[in-house]
Amino acid sequence: MDQTGFFRLGIFAAILVVMALWEAIAPYRPREAVRRPVRWLTNFGLLVISAALSRFTVGAAMIAAAIWAKGAGFGVLNLVGLPPVVAGLIAIVVLDCAIYWQHRFTHIVPLFWRFHRVHHCDVEFDVSTAVRFHPIEILASAIYKSCFVMLIGADPWAVVIYESMLSGFALFNHGNVHFPKSIDRVLRALIVTPDMHRVHHSSVEIETNSNYGNILSIWDRLFVSYIDHTKTSDHDMQIGLAEFRDKNSQSLWGVLWLPFRGR
């Protein structure tokens, strides 16, 4: 593994450990309900399969795209020649917006939703939900992000930082943790908090189709998909998808097969 790979893995592991400890010490929803061995086996099983598959396919595509664009002088940021820090910040914000729209389209386009529903059929919500994605969605996302990296001419280091932030924020905002309302309000003005993202995992369809943001909370406000809190109860609401709560939708093999199943 190269230097950037170790950097990203180190950040991912550190945030995963912090969130798992935080959930163990002060869980928001009852610990017994959340930490089911089957869920963790399924969710982390998907992570291992996706990581292995990416490694031999498009795992390094984003970095390769950034290095190529830089060498070829391709992409908007490589053409305008801003100071590196400014260009890096712009790249991170634009990529976060691109991921907002990727996420929104996975809810709108039926074919994409078949894969994305693997993430949403988790019947609980904790740090492991952050890695519950079908491997094909992970591969497709890597290709989509690589195209954006080339178009905007993102610097390779901006890509490394962005990817670390993307996975770090996903672990953070899927945490079964809770901030006092006053703190949540302040954080939510800028970033996506666990209390904001939990709404997105509600079984109520209009709530599932809201709060798509990953890092910045501004996109949901700007593109009118923001819901402040659930209609039922943020604490006791039902999480998951009403039609995929059976055993077959929860095992590792079950979720791998889920996109190819009927309703």
Ligand SMILES: [Zn+2]
């Ligand atoms: Zn979603």
